[in-house]
Amino acid sequence: MSHLECLQSAGFSSNSFNFIFQYQDKEEVVLWMNTVGPYHNRQETYKYFSLPFCVGSKKSISHYHETLGEALQGVELEFSGLDIKFKDDVMQTTYCEIDLDKGRREAFVYAIKNHYWYQMYIDDLPIWGIVGEADENGEDYYLWTYKKLEIGYNANRIVDVNLTSEGKVKLVPNTKIQMSYSVKWKKSDVKFEDRFDKYLDPSFFQHRIHWFSIFNSFMMVIFLVGLVSMILMRTLRKDYARYSKEEEMDDMDRDLGDEYGWKQVHGDVFRPSSHPLIFSSLIGSGCQIFAVSLIVIVVAMIEDLYTERGSMLSTAIFVYAATSPVNGYFGGSLYARQGGRRWIKQMFIGAFLIPAMVCGTAFFINFIAIYYHASRAIPFGTMVAVCCICFFVILPLNLVGTILGRNLSGQPNFPCRVNAVPRPIPEKKWFMEPAVIVCLGGILPFGSIFIEMYFIFTSFWAYKIYYVYGFMMLVLVILCIVTVCVTIVCTYFLLNAEDYRW
Structure with missing residues (x-):
């Protein structure tokens, strides 16, 4: 049993460990198919196999979303079915056949007209390829059928991947199109830590x-x-x-003066603001957003978060939840200093003000994505996970911050009294x-x-x-x-x- 199969038998997805893999000779390397969509709109993406591509003969490997950020960003990894082994060259090999009926041809023609590109991953390294192209007159359409992979390795790690699309075949209804691939391994001097520099x-x-x-x-x-x-x-x-000159005047002169x-x-x-509850919640949320921005940027400067899918979004969500006491402390203390008595209501508004705005907008867009079957559609389980984070992490931490803020700095300490x-x-x-x-x-x-x-x-x-x-x-x-x-x-x-x- 290979290293990958051992991990799978333990219940882990292979992708969860791809970015730390150290391969042995002839060990399996997984090619994940991610999404496909128009080149000029990166946010419009669909599952790779939403187009009538065929799958290789190798048994599929189930994939589960590694992080919450992956799920929210619409990552849809599906196994390609291609048999790739570490340092094992593969000559041009046919891996499947597409029976091109009228419906499938129309799907490919639409994709080619809209300049569809697809994205793949090998060892967490992204690869992009174009679906096909049209001739100069726009009458005939051609599909690229040959994926030529060139993979660079340094010792027992993959450090570089290049894709060349070849094998242009004209789309003719009621014909069969053979899809093929080849793999060539080459030694590279690129360090594993620097492998994302090319992107x-x-x-x-x-x-x-x-x-x-x-x-x-x-x-x-x-x-x-x-x-x-x-x-x-x-x-x-x-x-x-x-004002110093006015203070030297007697009361009569001061009253007659032009103040x-x-x-x-x-x-x-x-004097308390006209809407202290909303005002305090906005101040608390602003302090939290500043803290989140500062911490996430510092973490991104220290760690190369762009090398892992969804890591930036996952980090932002974690930091936002962890800094909820900041929101409660500043919002709760200001509300207490302004004489507010409905502090529980203020705590709820402060805790859910930003999440409600962001999640409300995201879920509205999500319904549109679901209607168009886009990969950006957030799964129902992910929505439930986000709601659980709000109710079971953000709200309790915000409560802790509110209590601390009211007790430590909730007493009015104004330098002068407020007029009646x-x-x-x-x-x-x-x-x-x-x-x-x-x-x-x-x-x-x-x-x-x-x-x-x-x-x-x-x-x-x-x-x-x-x-x-x-x-x-x-x-x-x-x-x-x-x-x-x-x-x-x-x-x-x-x-x-x-x-x-x-």
């Missing part, structure tokens, strides 16, 4: 435009910090001087309204990250692997500094307009 695109991600965008954002941060510091220090110095500015709302600025009667808010210009400031205040933070978002979404929608997490960390730091500066300025403007609303 990276330094010319794109480390382009000078990327460096210039980071430098531009950094210079904007320096300019913004200096500008905010200079304006606030000069303005606040004048305010302090004016305005941020100091006039000191008795109202710590709210101060009327004077009329102000339209651009000083909170809703306008919220919209305008987001321009600078977005401007500091939009170039990086372009690279991130390019890797998401195109066939590229994002790996420059050092850039992402720099952009996160820049975003935090810009957000802090913009928040200080916007808060000062509102307080100076005697608008004390949160």
Whole structure:
């Protein structure tokens, strides 16, 4: 019994161990067929065998999703049925035959018209191939029937895989098409740790435009910090001087004086917000998202998460669940300081605010994927697993954080008392309204990250692997500094307009 069969007999899927395999000569190597879909839309994928491809004669090996991230990302590994053994060359061999009736021909023609590509895996190394091509007139369609595999090995590990599609056959109804493959093994000097380097695109991600965008954002941060510091220090110095002069007046002169500015709302600025429950939940969720972003980026910088399928998503879900006490602590303590009494309701809203938004959107899209039989459709069992994580992991940890926040920092510690009667808010210009400031205040933070978002979404929608997490960390730091500066300025403007609303 081979190493692979021993693992299977123990109840493990072969794919769970592919990325740590050290093969012996003649040991079985599994070729997994993943998905097929149009080249110009990477997110539209279907099972490989949703097209009428045939399976090799070798007995199928059952596969179970290795991680939650794999299931959520629509990984659909199915055994190809091809007989491949380590260091064992295979000459061109026919492994199955397609009986091309009218329906199957139409399926292949549709795939070729839409430039369908398919993805395979050998030892966790992805391989892409094209289904077929049309002639110049678009009248005749041809299917690639010969998979020519060239596999590189270093000692007892697989370090490189290349696929060449050959054997172009015209699609003619009511004919038989023979599918064949060959395997050639070659020795390689590539180290096992560096085998994913060929999939990276330094010319794109480390382009000078990327460096210039980071430098531009950094210079904007320096300019913004200096500008905010200079304006606030000069303005606040004048305010302090004016208020110090007013304090030397007697009560009659002070009452007759023209009082305005941020100091006039000191008795109202710590008044509870109009919707403390939602406000506290948003603050707690924001703190948790920041913690998750920071931890996941640091982990991605230390570990090459892109080398394992679904590892980034699995890590993000685990970190989000583990940082739930952060949400409960900051949200619960703020709600308690604002005098909130329905803390259990606040805890539920804070715990499920982000998961409900994300899962609600994902499940809605999932119904569309199920309707079109796409591989992106999330299995029902995975939905149940996500719901169990929310109820049995995130909610209890959020409860722990809420209790700690209420007990440790839930007592009001404001530097001044709150007036019993709210101060009327004077009329102000339209651009000083909170809703306008919220919209305008987001321009600078977005401007500091939009170039990086372009690279991130390019890797998401195109066939590229994002790996420059050092850039992402720099952009996160820049975003935090810009957000802090913009928040200080916007808060000062509102307080100076005697608008004390949160």
